[in-house]
Amino acid sequence: MRKNECIAMLLAGGEGRRLGVLTKDLAKPAVHFGGKYRIIDFTLSNCVHSGIETVGVLTQYQPLVLTQHLGIGTPWGLDRREGGMHVLPPYVRQKGGTWYKGTANAIYQNLGFIERYDPEYVLIISGDHIYKMNYDLLLEAHKKNKADATIAVISVPWADASRFGILSVDEEGRVVEFAEKPKKPTSNLASMGVYMFNWKVLKEALVRDESDRQSSNDFGKDIIPTLLGDGARLFSYQFNDYWKDVGTIDSLWEANMDLLEDQPSLQLNDRSWRIFSASPNQPAQYVAPTAKIQGSLVNEGCVVEGQVNRSVLFYGARVGEGSVVEDSILMPGASIGRDCRIIRAIVGEGAVVGDGCRVGSLEAEDIAVVGSGETIRPEAELKEAEPV
Amino acid sequence: MKLSMMGVINLIHEADEMEALTANRCLATVPFGGRYRLIDFVLSSMVNSGIPRVAVFAHRKFRSLMDHLGSGSNWDLHRKQSGLFVIPPSMEDQTDFGKGDLYHFYRNRDYFARSTVDYVVIARSHMVCNVDFAKVLEQHRETGADVTVVCKNSPEGMPGLARKAKVNGAGRIVEMQDHFGRLDSDIVSMEMYVLNKELLLDLVDTSLAQGRDHFVRHSILSRLEQLQVHAYMHEGVLGVVNNIAAYYRHSMELLQPDIWRELFFKPGSIYTKVKDEPPTHYRSGADVSHSLIANGCDIEGTVTNSILFRGVKVAKGAVVRNSIVMQNGVVGENGSLENCILDKEVEIRPMQQLKGSIEMPFIALKRKVI
Numbered sequence: 213m214r215k216n217e218c219i220a221m222l223l224a225g226g227e228g229r230r231l232g233v234l235t236k237d238l239a240k241p242a243v244h245f246g247g248k249y250r251i252i253d254f255t256l257s258n259c260v261h262s263g264i265e266t267v268g269v270l271t272q273y274q275p276l277v278l279t280q281h282l283g284i285g286t287p288w289g290l291d292r293r294e295g296g297m298h299v300l301p302p303y304v305r306q307k308g309g310t311w312y313k314g315t316a317n318a319i320y321q322n323l324g325f326i327e328r329y330d331p332e333y334v335l336i337i338s339g340d341h342i343y344k345m346n347y348d349l350l351l352e353a354h355k356k357n358k359a360d361a362t363i364a365v366i367s368v369p370w371a372d373a374s375r376f377g378i379l380s381v382d383e384e385g386r387v388v389e390f391a392e393k394p395k396k397p398t399s400n401l402a403s404m405g406v407y408m409f410n411w412k413v414l415k416e417a418l419v420r421d422e423s424d425r426q427s428s429n430d431f432g433k434d435i436i437p438t439l440l441g442d443g444a445r446l447f448s449y450q451f452n453d454y455w456k457d458v459g460t461i462d463s464l465w466e467a468n469m470d471l472l473e474d475q476p477s478l479q480l481n482d483r484s485w486r487i488f489s490a491s492p493n494q495p496a497q498y499v500a501p502t503a504k505i506q507g508s509l510v511n512e513g514c515v516v517e518g519q520v521n522r523s524v525l526f527y528g529a530r531v532g533e534g535s536v537v538e539d540s541i542l543m544p545g546a547s548i549g550r551d552c553r554i555i556r557a558i559v560g561e562g563a564v565v566g567d568g569c570r571v572g573s574l575e576a577e578d579i580a581v582v583g584s585g586e587t588i589r590p591e592a593e594l595k596e597a598e599p600v
Numbered sequence: 601m602k603l604s605m606m607g608v609i610n611l612i613h614e615a616d617e618m619e620a621l622t623a624n625r626c627l628a629t630v631p632f633g634g635r636y637r638l639i640d641f642v643l644s645s646m647v648n649s650g651i652p653r654v655a656v657f658a659h660r661k662f663r664s665l666m667d668h669l670g671s672g673s674n675w676d677l678h679r680k681q682s683g684l685f686v687i688p689p690s691m692e693d694q695t696d697f698g699k700g701d702l703y704h705f706y707r708n709r710d711y712f713a714r715s716t717v718d719y720v721v722i723a724r725s726h727m728v729c730n731v732d733f734a735k736v737l738e739q740h741r742e743t744g745a746d747v748t749v750v751c752k753n754s755p756e757g758m759p760g761l762a763r764k765a766k767v768n769g770a771g772r773i774v775e776m777q778d779h780f781g782r783l784d785s786d787i788v789s790m791e792m793y794v795l796n797k798e799l800l801l802d803l804v805d806t807s808l809a810q811g812r813d814h815f816v817r818h819s820i821l822s823r824l825e826q827l828q829v830h831a832y833m834h835e836g837v838l839g840v841v842n843n844i845a846a847y848y849r850h851s852m853e854l855l856q857p858d859i860w861r862e863l864f865f866k867p868g869s870i871y872t873k874v875k876d877e878p879p880t881h882y883r884s885g886a887d888v889s890h891s892l893i894a895n896g897c898d899i900e901g902t903v904t905n906s907i908l909f910r911g912v913k914v915a916k917g918a919v920v921r922n923s924i925v926m927q928n929g930v931v932g933e934n935g936s937l938e939n940c941i942l943d944k945e946v947e948i949r950p951m952q953q954l955k956g957s958i959e960m961p962f963i964a965l966k967r968k969v970i
Contacts, residue, residue, distance in 0.1 A: 247879035248895075286673070287874075472881075480878035481898060491874040495864040496634030496894040496907070498857060506886055511879035512635075512895050515857070524879070 216295060216329045218351055218408075220264045221322070222255055223315050224339035225272030230460045233583035234560060238277040241339030243464065244543050244561065246471055246480060246487075247511040247524045250281055251458060252339035253489045256288045256297070261485055262347035264335065266295035268325055270318045272311060275301060287490045300325060314429030320418040326411065334414055336407040336431065342467055342478065343404070343455040344485050350408050353449050360413040360444040363387065363436070364406035366451050376402035377432045379448055387446040392432045401448060404455055407431065413444065454478040465558060465579045468524045468541050472507050480509075492527040492544070502533050518548070532567070540572065546582075549590065556580065557594075566590030603734055605719040605794070606712070607646040607654040609639060610815070611662070612689070612701035614724055615761045615779065617843040620963045621943060622661070627842060628725035629664040631926050631944065633854055633863075634894035634909050637668050638841060639725040640872045641863075642792075647675045648868025649733035651721070653682035655711055657704055659689050660697070668873055675871050685711060700813030705804045712797055720800050722815065724791040726760075728839035728850055731792070732867045736832045740794045745830035747799075747820060749773060750792035752838045759849055760840030763789040763816075765831060773829045776821055790834060793820065837863045848941065848961050851907055851924055854892055877910045885916060901931065915950070922958065940964065 228240025235243060241252035252269075259267050267290060271278055284290075285297030300322050302311050312318035319326075319336065326334060333354070335347055345364070354362040365379055373394070380389035380399040389398065417435050421427050427434045440446055454477045458464040470478060480487060494513025499505065503516045510516065513528040518535035525531070529542035532550035539556045542548065546559040549567035557572035557580040559565060565582065568591040572580030576595050582588060609628070616627045628639035639656070646654050654677060658665055665686070671677075672684030690707035691697065705712075712720065719740070721733055731750060740748040751765055764783045766775035777783040793816070795803075803819040812818035820829060837859055839850030853859050864870050877896025882888065887902040896911040901918035909927040914920055917934035924941045931937060932950035939956040943966040948954065952970055956962030964970060 474883055481881065481896060486876045487878070488876050491876075493869055493871055493874070495860065495870070496892045496909075497880070498855070498860055499888045499891050499893060500857070501890040503889055505882040505888055507884045508882045509879040510882060510893070520882075526879075 216266050216331045218264055218333040218335060218347075219266040219268070219295075219326065219329050219331045220259050220335040220337060220347070221319055221326070222252070222259075222267055222269045222337050222339055223318060224252055224269050224278060225312055225318065226338070226340050227273040228340070228459065231464065232461060233581055234461070234464070234558070235274070236583065237274060239271065239273045239275060240459070242274075242278040242281055243458070244526055245342060245458065245464070246468060247509040247526050248492075249487055249489045250278075251342065252278070252281075253288075253487050254342050254344065255337050255339050256285075256290070257485070257487045258343075258345050258347060259335075259337075260288050260290065260488070262345075264347060265290065265292060266329055266331075267297045268300045268322060269297060269339070270312065270322065271299055271301045272318070275299075281490055283490070288488045295329070298325065314427075314434075315431045316418055316421055316427075316435050317429035319414075320422050320429070323415065323418065326415075331411050334409050334411050336405075336409065336414075338405045340459065341405065341455060341457050343451075344453065344478070344482070344487075345406070345451060345455075347406075347408075350406070350449050354408045354447070357385070357447045358445065359408075359447040360410050361436070361439060362408040362447045362449050364404045364408075364451050365401040365448045366404055366455050367400050368402045370397070370400050373397035373400045373402065377405075377436075378402060381448045385448045385450070387440060387448055390436050390440050390446075392437075401450075403432065403436075404451060405432075406451075407436075408449075413439070461558065461579050461581060465541060465556075469522065469539065471509055471524065472522050494527050500533070503531075518550075518552075526561075543584070557582065560584035560586065564588065566592065569594070602652050603650040603719075603737060604717045605649075605651055605721055605733065605737055606715050606717050606797075607651045607733075608720060608722045609642055609646075609654065609656045609725050610701055610722055611665075611725055612657055612659045612704055613814075614659075614726060615842050616726075617761065618847065619844055620965050621844070621847065621941070623965065624661060625664040626659070626661045626725075628656075629668050630726075630841070630847070631909060632728065632841065632847075632851065634892050634907050635875075636870060636872045638728065639665070639668070640870055641728050641730065642723050642725060643675055644868065644870040645729070645731045646721070646723075646733060647677065647871070649731070651733060652679070653685070653715055653717070655685040655687050655708075656725075657687050657689075657701070657708070659704075662686075662688065670873070674873050682715075687711065700818075701815045702804050702807055702813045702819065705800075705815065706808055709801060709804065712801060715797070718797060719794060720797050722793045722795075722800075726840065726842045727790050727792070728837070728841050728863070729790065729834065730836055730863055730866060730868065730870065731790075731834060733792075733794070736792070736794050739832050740830070743771065743830050744828070745772075746795060746827040747829045748794040748832050749776075749820075749829060750790040750794075750834050751831040752788050752790055752834045753786055754788045754838070755786045758788060758838075758840050758846065760842050760846035762840040763791070765789050767831045771830050773824060773831050776824065776829075778817075787831065788838070788840065790838060790840075791816070794832075836866065844941075844961065844963070845959070848924070848958075852905075852922075854907065855890055855905065860892070875910055886914075906937075909944075918948075923961075943968075946970065 226240035228235040290297035497514040500517040517533040526544040528545040534551040543561040677684035761779040880897040
């Protein structure tokens with residue numbers, strides 16, 4: 213087997229509980245995004261564009277849809293004879309076997325997989341975030357600093373800092389303090405959950421962490437603080453582009469809306485950094501004489517007969533005549549009947565909204581959500597997200 | 601279900617009057633319907649019908665064909681056994697280009713002989729349709745015909761070049777003529793011939809031995825009395841696309857929702873090479889109606905009654921009417937197009953105006969800057 217300098221381990225077991233009905237049957241990395249993609253497509257495409265061609269994808273929660281989407285990695289060109297993409301669910305061993313207890317434990321349980329490739333460096337990433345990043349530049353910085361570990365960071369508004377893992381760094385970018393969701397943050401540099409490790413350092417840290425019964429086996433809570441306490445060379449790598457954790461209905465909706473600006477901060481139409489995804493193979497979208505579409509993203513297979521403003525339509529979505537869809541997301545195959553008003557809403561995959569329905573409103577605080585496969589009877593009114 | 605039938609898409613001497621659109625490509629790879637190539641329709645039909653083995657007999661200008669088909673993975677034809685076989689012309693020297701298709705069939709008889717299936721369907725690439733060959737084979741077996749030809753009843757006539765057939769009450773074809781013939785009939789041949797593999801090999805050998813080298817003319821048309829040649833009537837959409845008038849008309853027919861739905865979904869989906877384009881961005885100010893828009897477009901202007909392929913950009917103030925803009929075309933600010941067909945990667949500079957007529961659309965060659 214050819215030696216791999218750097219391999220990636222992609223944590224994709226996230227439950228995404230705060231996404232409510234949207235993650236009822238699928239893991240968070242499999243949640244749809246941007247009219248065509250699933251969240252995990254961004255990190256997988258990043259790997260490929262960064263020259264990382266061995267990726268272990270750690271799955272756990274509701275893996276059915278995710279595993280089907282991933283297949284053997286063909287959409288990303290990761291169906292390789294050597295390396296490529298491997299789906300790594302927890303498995304049963306002679307002495308039992310357990311679920312992945314935490315992010316660190318998930319990697320620990322796959323030490324054997326990593327050893328087979330004998331890498332110098334291991335990149336730990338998660339399938340929960342939307343961003344385009346060249347990990348090769350991260351690796352370069354990591355090498356230049358002779359670091360044991362490098363954590364990618366992004367500046368967040370001070371008001372939000374207490375929601376993240378926050379790093380304080382010195383003038384060389386070396387990490388001096390790390391606090392997971394601090395009440396009183398001393399910095400606004402948030403960890404993006406993207407870590408580059410020297411494999412030897414990581415392996416030792418994982419083994420040690422595993423033997424600590426008090427540990428929650430988590431990178432942010434355990435591995436990084438312990439390494440920092442031991443005086444390891446931890447560096448930050450500042451990322452200045454678009455990055456978003458789409459962990460809640462609001463942030464998922466917002467991130468989709470971000471794509472609709474005339475000069476979006478996350479450019480999907482980028483030939484040098486294509487985001488790959490499994491193709492739904494649908495014909496070109498049909499825009500009827502009665503249609504009017506503005507400030508929106510519309511994917512293949514859609515049929516639009518009504519009005520669509522500032523919205524994202526996934527493949528195979530339909531908007532009937534006389535309907536208005538505004539500030540909303542229609543997931544794959546969602547069907548909106550005639551004379552409906554869909555305002556500030558997310559309509560789930562394959563949901564059917566009958567004629568004359570009103571979903572969401574400008575006044576409502578929350579985004580209205582129609583779950584996957586749900587049917588809304590004609591003339592119904594649905595204002596806010598249903599409690600799960 | 602696997603069908604005991606193999607497919608041949610025969611590109612040898614396809615009737616082609618596509619002018620500029622086939623200047624650098626074969627008829628099979630003429631872009632159609634926003635994201636497809638003509639060959640996708642018959643190829644997808646074969647795959648959806650359960651045909652596990654398809655050969656494409658390439659002839660001329662097949663670089664774009666090789667690029668488009670690749671390993672066949674987009675049609676699920678990248679198989680360990682069977683799958684897709686793209687067979688380049690077998691030639692000793694240049695003069696062999698002029699020889700008929702039977703000559704090439706003969707040279708590639710191994711392809712037929714190696715397979716264990718009983719039946720072969722020989723088709724062309726320029727029939728825009730969605731056909732279930734399992735049903736054709738079923739009828740072929742039931743009638744006990746020697747050859748079954750897929751046909752379409754078309755009383756309103758078609759602009760494309762197609763053979764016509766006369767069928768008797770029992771469904772037997774009693775007369776068939778090339779497109780320039782005077783045969784008075786509404787029945788158009790879709791150039792899909794289902795027959796027993798052994799019979800095909802026999803016809804190849806016999807016809808060649810008689811000094812004849814054209815499959816349809818010499819093996820079928822001249823044997824209508826000896827052979828039981830039956831018609832299978834196709835009920836779905838059909839476009840015979842081998843001249844500009846037909847290309848334009850059948851493209852525009854896709855703007856009728858019934859035809860869009862039937863052609864692309866019934867009985868199966870049409871597959872093509874995946875391009876990984878993002879969804880199309882309609883900017884504020886975009887005004888699109890009655891159009892077919894593929895992925896990756898960026899629209900700020902007006903598009904009416906038109907077809908945009910993948911990655912087309914229509915700038916602010918630009919107007920596109922009754923036109924077809926192929927992949928990566930650019931219509932600059934305040935530019936205007938009416939009744940035009942732009943081949944791939946054509947750029948219309950700002951303020952430029954192009955106008956053709958419905959009968960004779962203006963055609964811009966690939967990569968032209970106007």
